[in-house]
Amino acid sequence: MQPAGPRSDDWWCELTVGHAAGASRARATQARRAPFGWMLLTPEAPLVWAVNRAQVVPNAGGLDAAETVTAVEAAHDAAGLAHRAVDLRGRGDARRLAPVLRAAGYVVQELHVLAAAPAELAERTRPRPGRSYVVAPEGPEAAEPVRQAAEEGQDRTPEERRQVARQWSLAPARDTVHLVARDAAGEAVGSLVVHLASLHLELDDVLTHPARERAGVGTALLAAAAELGRRRDVGRLTLLADPNDYAASWYGRRGFRAVGRTATAHRVPAA
Known part of the structure; x- marks a missing residue:
């Protein structure tokens, strides 16, 4: 290979x-x-x-x-x-x-393919008063502090957590936009990877810093993705979600609907 x-x-x-x-x-x-x-x-x-x-x-x-x-x-x-x-x-x-x-x-997990129209997503992600973040495209390294914080609670070795946090920095794909949300102090508090396709945008790795959960960061990221979709004149934005996870219902309240199914399998060998 x-x-x-x-x-x-x-x-x-x-x-x-x-x-x-x-x-x-x-x-x-x-x-x-x-x-x-x-x-x-x-x-x-x-x-x-x-x-x-x-x-x-x-x-x-x-x-x-x-x-x-x-x-x-x-x-x-x-x-x-x-x-x-x-x-x-x-x-x-x-x-x-x-x-x-x-x-x-291997552990096999079914995932739902969720999709939302940019206009509906924009309508459902209007910021609440007092929840203002600046979301802009940045280099993949800019989101590493958010990814590292998200990895702290995972059952992996410190080196594995570091590598997972750096995964998009190590392998940045062409036709990909890395959106980073920053608070009023300029600290990175959220990140989102957007894969640019001709007819849709695929959202990946939607992350909020654990210290800012349920504070509107994810909504701000989706709003920026919706604006990107509007500017590129695509028909929909898609992502994958575990149907049994809280995130799936959170996406549903923001206009995402299941349009298909896929699955993934992973195995971590015994220590």
């Missing part, structure tokens, strides 16, 4: 049956080096499952469910990753792969 280019945002590597599955998949290897997915690698963060995530292509290379999971595991091993994660794009992938992933020790 080699990066597609020298830039950190080009470290999307194609995983092939021939490389990742090895001798156990000689039949597929001899037939063709069939791609079955991608993995995002960053040279400074080899242990972070949040950025090192395999995305599976359904039925690629003739692999059945068990063989696909074996290949994904081999790809993680080849990359030296302790934490593993797999994106299951679509309900068909989830039904086919979830039982085998669970048997391999």
Whole structure:
């Protein structure tokens, strides 16, 4: 697995049956080096499952469910990753792969795809009196204090927490805007990653500093995203959310509605 280019945002590597599955998949290897997915690698963060995530292509290379999971595991091993994660794009992938992933020790989580029109989102995110923040695009490093604070309560080693906090700084993608919310003193209190697509905007990593929770920071970030969507004349803004989490209902009150489903799976090995 080699990066597609020298830039950190080009470290999307194609995983092939021939490389990742090895001798156990000689039949597929001899037939063709069939791609079955991608993995995002960053040279400074080899242990972070949040950025090192395999995305599976359904039925690629003739692999059945068990063989696909074996290949994904081999790809993680080849990359030296302790934490593993797999994106299951679509309900068909989830039904086919979830039982085998669970048997391999992965935790499978269903996520809802939520969407909102920019105009409705703007209408529902008007600031309340006394809750004023400046939200503007900044470099990905500007949000690291917010990410580091959000990671303090997570069950990870200090090095893993540092790497997760830096994940967007290590692998900034092209066509991505990093919005940072600052308070009156200029302190970073929230952040949001916006992926720019031609017909919609995808929101990712919506974070509020733990000391400013329920103080309107997230609403200010969404309002800025809605304005960005209006300026780019897109039809909707989308994001992923756990349907059982508080955040899903919070997004719902701001105009987001479920338009589809996807799933993710992750495994953290025993210490």
